[in-house]
Amino acid sequence: MTLISDQFVPARAPYSVVLKQGQTMRIIDLESQQAVDALFYNAQDTSERYSAQDTLAAQALQGGRYDLTTGAVLRSNEGRPMVTLTADSCGFHDSCAGACSCESNIVRFGYETRFMHSCRENFLTELAKYGMDKRDLVSNVNFFMNVPIRPNGELTVDDGVSEPGGYVEFIADMDVLVVISNCPQVNNPCNGFTPTPIQILISG
Template identity: 80%
Template structure:
């Protein structure tokens, strides 16, 4: 295995990388219970990007669930495979709850949270590096985030279930741009109310 990059992403920070088809990205939850939000774009044509709707529809057609787990294929808005989860110690990941923002913090937790750091701001920071902006924000994956779906269809954010050193590993199925927000949320338990660093290793065989 040839390691291309190995870095620690600080708590609350953004990160981005371009993966070539066949390369692997391992996201490691160093201290446990840290949500990691991710966006995916075709590196050659960013108008093609991750679609939670297409991904979940394909999973449902195969009898799968609303969660992403080992073997899950992340599909684009053109129905093409972007990445596959090839290894996972957590057991499931969310792609329904979206990314936190200053606006949603205000609605959910009160006006005093209006200017708290949020994943949407991390994503916009990284998107700007590639000439992209607000119009390019799409549905995202929340790795390590525990979002039970209640019988009535409500989403609830509960304590994360990942242990220290837990990881998820993806294989790129096309050249993809990956944007990461190491979630800064402190108003719900997705980060155990204490955002922590993560480690990201990019490799190839």
């Protein structure tokens, strides 16, 4: 495959790109323990977008995993494959815990965190470039984020397990708009309390 793009995404920053069908994206966690939030839309019709419910329901029929790893197919709200994970050094990625926002920061960490930068702000910045707004925010994937489910059903954000240079790779099953927030969260251990840069390689 031919390298099309090699992009450095700074800590806390957003990024977006249209990945053509058959192209591959590799997200590299350069320094370890960096959560990368991602949204997916059909680039030809953005009303079709990633659905955690459809994705996890399909996985339940194939063994019941609630997380994502190599072989996982991310499905749209129409049940169609959007991207397929083809390589993964981490072993699991979250699709349940959602993205941080000013509102969730207040609830989880106190009113003084209200104005801290969040993934929701990053998403809205990138979506505006494509004529979309907060009404187009949907469930997201949290690459490299360690979110175990406790025996009582509680979701807990634990320390990330990705090593420096850890990666996840996926191939586009349709032309797909990928919107990324290199998570700025500093109040829980999803980024090791210190957001760091990532690298994104696109091949085709």
